[in-house]
Amino acid sequence: MDAAFGQTFALTLKLAAVTTLLLLIIGIPLAYLLATRKWKLKPIIEAAVSLPLVLPPTVIGFYLLLAFSPESGLGAWLLENLDIRLVFTFGGLVLGSVIYSLPFMVQPIQSGLENLSPHLAEASYTLGKSEFQTLFKVLLPNIKPSLLSGTVLSFAHTVGEFGVVLMIGGNIPGKTRVASIAIYDEVEGLNYEVANIYALTLLIFSFIILCFVYWVNRRRRKATEL
Amino acid sequence: MITFELSKTLLAAKGSMDLEVELKVKEGEFIAITGPSGSGKTTLLRLLAGLETAQTGFIKFQETIWLDTSTNHGLPTQNRSIGFVFQDYALFPNMTVRKNLEFALDKNSEEQIIDELIEIMEIRELQNRYPKSLSGGQQQRVALARALVRRPKLLLLDEPLSALDPQMRTKLQDYILKVHRHYKLTTLLVSHNYDEIAKMADRVVHLINGKITSEGAPESILQNSIKNCPPIINGTVVKSSVQDHIYELRVFSEGRMITIALPKGKLEEMREGDWVQIKMKD
Numbered sequence: 001m002d003a004a005f006g007q008t009f010a011l012t013l014k015l016a017a018v019t020t021l022l023l024l025i026i027g028i029p030l031a032y033l034l035a036t037r038k039w040k041l042k043p044i045i046e047a048a049v050s051l052p053l054v055l056p057p058t059v060i061g062f063y064l065l066l067a068f069s070p071e072s073g074l075g076a077w078l079l080e081n082l083d084i085r086l087v088f089t090f091g092g093l094v095l096g097s098v099i100y101s102l103p104f105m106v107q108p109i110q111s112g113l114e115n116l117s118p119h120l121a122e123a124s125y126t127l128g129k130s131e132f133q134t135l136f137k138v139l140l141p142n143i144k145p146s147l148l149s150g151t152v153l154s155f156a157h158t159v160g161e162f163g164v165v166l167m168i169g170g171n172i173p174g175k176t177r178v179a180s181i182a183i184y185d186e187v188e189g190l191n192y193e194v195a196n197i198y199a200l201t202l203l204i205f206s207f208i209i210l211c212f213v214y215w216v217n218r219r220r221r222k223a224t225e226l
Numbered sequence: 227m228i229t230f231e232l233s234k235t236l237l238a239a240k241g242s243m244d245l246e247v248e249l250k251v252k253e254g255e256f257i258a259i260t261g262p263s264g265s266g267k268t269t270l271l272r273l274l275a276g277l278e279t280a281q282t283g284f285i286k287f288q289e290t291i292w293l294d295t296s297t298n299h300g301l302p303t304q305n306r307s308i309g310f311v312f313q314d315y316a317l318f319p320n321m322t323v324r325k326n327l328e329f330a331l332d333k334n335s336e337e338q339i340i341d342e343l344i345e346i347m348e349i350r351e352l353q354n355r356y357p358k359s360l361s362g363g364q365q366q367r368v369a370l371a372r373a374l375v376r377r378p379k380l381l382l383l384d385e386p387l388s389a390l391d392p393q394m395r396t397k398l399q400d401y402i403l404k405v406h407r408h409y410k411l412t413t414l415l416v417s418h419n420y421d422e423i424a425k426m427a428d429r430v431v432h433l434i435n436g437k438i439t440s441e442g443a444p445e446s447i448l449q450n451s452i453k454n455c456p457p458i459i460n461g462t463v464v465k466s467s468v469q470d471h472i473y474e475l476r477v478f479s480e481g482r483m484i485t486i487a488l489p490k491g492k493l494e495e496m497r498e499g500d501w502v503q504i505k506m507k508d
Contacts, residue, residue: 119316122277125303126310127330128376137329141320 004173004182005197012178015090016158019097020105023154026098027105032135034106035113036121050107052100061167064096068168088170093178096164104153112146113139145220149213156209160202227253228380228412230293232273232283236266236436245269245436253288253379256406256413258427258444266436267416268313271382274414275310276303287380309373309411311386315365317357323368324353330375343371346408347401363394367401374405381406383415387422395419399426420464420478459484459504466496477502 034046052060068075068086078084086092116139124134140147162180169176171185179198186195231248245266251257259267272278274285276292279300285292292301318326327340344350347367357365366386373381383402387395403426406413417423423430424444432440461479475486475496486504496502 117314117316119312119314120318122275122303123310123312123316123318123372124329125277126275126308127372128304128332129329130304138318138320142318 005194007174008177008179008182008198009201011090011174011176012159012180015093015097015178016155018094019101019158020151020155022094022098023101023105024151027102027109027150027154028135028140031106031109032113032139035110050103053103057100057161057163058167060100061096061164064092064099064164064168068092068095087168088172088176090169090175093165093169093176096168097158097161100161100164101154101157104157105150108146108150108153109143112143116142145217148216152209152213156206160206227251228274228285228287230274230283230285232270232280232285232293234269234273234278234280234283236269240264243436247433247436247438249431249438249441251412251414253412254410256403256426256428257415258423258430259414259416259433260418260423260430261433261439265433267433268384270433271310271384271414271416274380275308275382276301276306277310307376307379309376309378309381311366311369311373311381311383313385313388315357315362315369315386317365317368317372319357322354322356323349323360326357326368327372327375330372332376335376339375339377343374346405347371362390363398366390366398370398370401370405374409377409379412381411381413383413385416385418388418395422402426418478420462420483461502461504463496463500463502475502477504 030049034042034049039045065087066072068078070076070079070085070087075085075087078086084091086095120138120142121134124138125131129137159178160180161178162184165176165178166181166184169178169181171177171181177185179202183195183198183202186192186198228251229249233244233246236243236245243264243266247266247270259270261267269278273280274292280293280295282295284294284296287307290301291299292306293299317323318329321329324340324344327343328337331337331340344353347370349364349367349371352360352364352368357368360368369386386402387398390398399422402413402415405411415422415426427444429441430444431438459477459479461477461484463475464478464483465474465476467474477484477486484504
């Protein structure tokens, strides 16, 4: 059990880390655009980003499964032309997780940016700096708590996902079997003791992470009040 | 020389308003823009800076066209030779005072200007502090210094002194005049304070509901007659004097000067800087 346990948790953490990294790369520009642009179609994009908050994860997993199965057009095309197989693979898990955790990254960053005085960016423009320089040197350094919240919550949420992973990844040890799936699997096999070890580890892990986020945010708030 | 003709429809609290402004400003001139709140003063500065776009119009700065809506040409803010000081200073909280100034430095330009500005604005001992730990007046000096790092030719000041106490205000007016002359700037200052305008400006532009209603030397707004006078005027006493048993009170209210003559009486205790409310009777 020990080896399987280690393997499962290593995979869980790897998935969360890769997902969080990708989400930072995608989420920052997306949040920035949503916070600064006045597009007419913005509500539609915002709704799409937030969908995973309200939908059962199985819905997302189900459609991803349909879309990327080798029998479907897109899945077959990916397999034939790029040799990419997303169903029941780690790559598929990452894709599903990125979509599933997107609002947890985008929303804190977007609201952090929206709460900054617009004069900060404008001052930077009057000092000759581009939008890109302004974002990375002025705006992002001033929303560190939001960046931290987004990163930690995305990571924790990916660790805790179940439905998407089950649908698109299945339960292949060492490949797609993450901790939440393992719990389900062990309970089905009536191994309550093993299930409990997984469950308790996840519980403690998530609690510590959330405590950390709230503690850091409280410290930041105190620091800015001074 | 800057010439501009700008129009833009603004959505104000009381509905929409058309800002239509046409003005020529000489090089080295110090212009004060005054007028009631919501009359478009800040928007005018923002249009000149390129932070907002006019619906129609043009801006010509010396030989460069900054904006010409007829040819769809607009120079981005970054490429206009401006320094802008915001009402809330807009210093970058993540940088020290010196870093705020260094941030403004263009590539390949000499750092010497930073030390020069630090000397002029007397902020040497604040260099390594963060904006959060500075007083309003200190922040204002840093903001002014930062706006000048790129050696702009046009300085735009959006009510930079309104949040300061009168003593600090006087001091900062001197700093502004000092840099205006030292760097041969053309300066546009939004201000509600008559003393400030009289002290600093070569010319006052009076903006009401998006239109220039009067312009001229600062003394000229004294003669501004009370047209469309509201039944209640709130303002600050600028001058009170007694002459031949007539008590004369000058009140500065929402960008205009109102002179009231009253028979000598209990009003004599009024002092400059007092806040008054005047109710009109038919």
